[in-house]
Amino acid sequence: MxxxxxxxxxxxxxxxxxxxxxxxxxxxxxxxxxxxxxxxEPVLSRATMLDMLECYHNQRWYEPPISLDGLARAFRASPHHSSAIILKRNMLAASLDPTPFLSRKAFAGLVQDYLVMGNAYVQEVRNRLGGVMRLDHCLAKYARRGVEPGRFWWVAGYRNETEFEPGTVHQLMAPDINQEIYGLPEYLSALQAALLNENATLFRRRYFENGSHAGYILYATGDFADGDVDNMREALKRSKGPGNFRNLFVHASGGKENGIKILPIAEVGAKDEFLGIKNTTRDDVLAAHRVPPQLLGIVPANAGGFGDVTKATDAFFELEIEPLQSVFLELNDVLGFEAVRFRERVKAE
Incomplete structure (x- = not known):
C-alpha cells in the first residue's frame, strides 16, 4: 500500500x-x-464571536456589544425563557418594601431590564432645591452610556437622541468578562436553544397549515374497472387543503390480497424530532436560568414528579433571588440614602 x-x-x-x-x-x-x-471550519470562530465585539462610540455615546433590539425580540421566543424571567421579576417585586423614592412598578421595570438586557437604568427626578423626589425607570433598550463619565443618552431612534442631565442617571450592569461599559445577560449561552425551540414550533405549525401532508403512497397493483383509478386520484386530490384528514374508502370487486397498499412516508419526509427538540431546548433554557421546573408549571414525565415545590421555592429564593436583591441594593450606596429595601422572607414550615 x-x-x-x-x-x-x-x-x-x-x-x-x-x-x-x-x-x-x-x-x-x-x-x-x-x-x-x-x-x-475553525472550531472557536462562533464561540469567540462576542469576544471580538467592541463597544465603539460616535464621540458621544458607546454602542452596546450586542443588539438590544434582538434581545428584546428574543424575550418571547420561548415560553420557558420568558416565563423564567417573569418569575424572577415577580418574586423580586413581591419582596420589595416600597420606599418614598422607588415604587414597585418602577422597580419591576428595572428588574426586567436587568434580566433581559443585562443593564438597568434609574433616573433621579429632582425638585427645585436639587433634592431627589423619586426614582424613575429608564428603558435599557434605548439608554446609552456616554463617552464622558457620568453622562447618559436616550436614543429612541435615528436623530431622536436626547442627553440626560449629567449625574442623574445610574446604571446597574451584569458583569461581562470582555468589557466594562455594558452588561450582558446570563442566558446568552442558551439563546440559540430558545430560538431553536421557537423554530421547531413554527415549523410544525406551518406543516399543519399548508394542508399538503397526506404522508403516504397509495400503491395499487390489482385489476380495476374503467374509471376507478381516476376516481381514486380525484378523491386523493380532495384530501388536501381545507377539510383534510378525511378517510378514503376503496372497493375493488374481485381484487386480490395486497392489491392496494399504503406506504407511509411521513416518518421520512417530515421527521423533525419535534418532541426531542422541544424537550432538549427547554432543559437548556431552564439550566441557563437555574429555575426549578415545578415553578414553571411543567408537567413531570415520571410518576415521582419533581419533589416538594415548597422546598424548591425556598432553595430558589436563597440561591437566585437573594443574590439579585444584592445587585439592586447597590443603588443605596450610589445614591447615599435608602431607596431600595426588601422585606425579610419567612420560609414555609
Missing part, C-alpha cells in the same frame, strides 16, 4: 483545499482516491 501511494503535487493540494475531488494517483488503475469537501 505504501509503495503505491504517491504524493500529490502542488496543483492537487490546492484543489483539495478548495474542496475538489482529487485522485491520489491518476497513472495507475485501481489506485486509492482521496477527496475532501467543504471549507475548513
Amino acid at each position: 505504501s509503495k503505491r501511494a504517491r504524493r500529490m503535487n502542488r496543483r492537487g493540494s490546492a484543489a483539495v483545499s478548495e474542496g475538489a475531488i482529487v485522485a491520489a494517483s491518476d497513472s495507475r488503475g485501481g489506485s486509492v482516491e482521496a477527496f475532501t469537501f467543504g471549507d475548513p
Whole structure:
C-alpha cells in the first residue's frame, strides 16, 4: 500500500483545499482516491464571536456589544425563557418594601431590564432645591452610556437622541468578562436553544397549515374497472387543503390480497424530532436560568414528579433571588440614602 501511494503535487493540494475531488494517483488503475469537501471550519470562530465585539462610540455615546433590539425580540421566543424571567421579576417585586423614592412598578421595570438586557437604568427626578423626589425607570433598550463619565443618552431612534442631565442617571450592569461599559445577560449561552425551540414550533405549525401532508403512497397493483383509478386520484386530490384528514374508502370487486397498499412516508419526509427538540431546548433554557421546573408549571414525565415545590421555592429564593436583591441594593450606596429595601422572607414550615 505504501509503495503505491504517491504524493500529490502542488496543483492537487490546492484543489483539495478548495474542496475538489482529487485522485491520489491518476497513472495507475485501481489506485486509492482521496477527496475532501467543504471549507475548513475553525472550531472557536462562533464561540469567540462576542469576544471580538467592541463597544465603539460616535464621540458621544458607546454602542452596546450586542443588539438590544434582538434581545428584546428574543424575550418571547420561548415560553420557558420568558416565563423564567417573569418569575424572577415577580418574586423580586413581591419582596420589595416600597420606599418614598422607588415604587414597585418602577422597580419591576428595572428588574426586567436587568434580566433581559443585562443593564438597568434609574433616573433621579429632582425638585427645585436639587433634592431627589423619586426614582424613575429608564428603558435599557434605548439608554446609552456616554463617552464622558457620568453622562447618559436616550436614543429612541435615528436623530431622536436626547442627553440626560449629567449625574442623574445610574446604571446597574451584569458583569461581562470582555468589557466594562455594558452588561450582558446570563442566558446568552442558551439563546440559540430558545430560538431553536421557537423554530421547531413554527415549523410544525406551518406543516399543519399548508394542508399538503397526506404522508403516504397509495400503491395499487390489482385489476380495476374503467374509471376507478381516476376516481381514486380525484378523491386523493380532495384530501388536501381545507377539510383534510378525511378517510378514503376503496372497493375493488374481485381484487386480490395486497392489491392496494399504503406506504407511509411521513416518518421520512417530515421527521423533525419535534418532541426531542422541544424537550432538549427547554432543559437548556431552564439550566441557563437555574429555575426549578415545578415553578414553571411543567408537567413531570415520571410518576415521582419533581419533589416538594415548597422546598424548591425556598432553595430558589436563597440561591437566585437573594443574590439579585444584592445587585439592586447597590443603588443605596450610589445614591447615599435608602431607596431600595426588601422585606425579610419567612420560609414555609
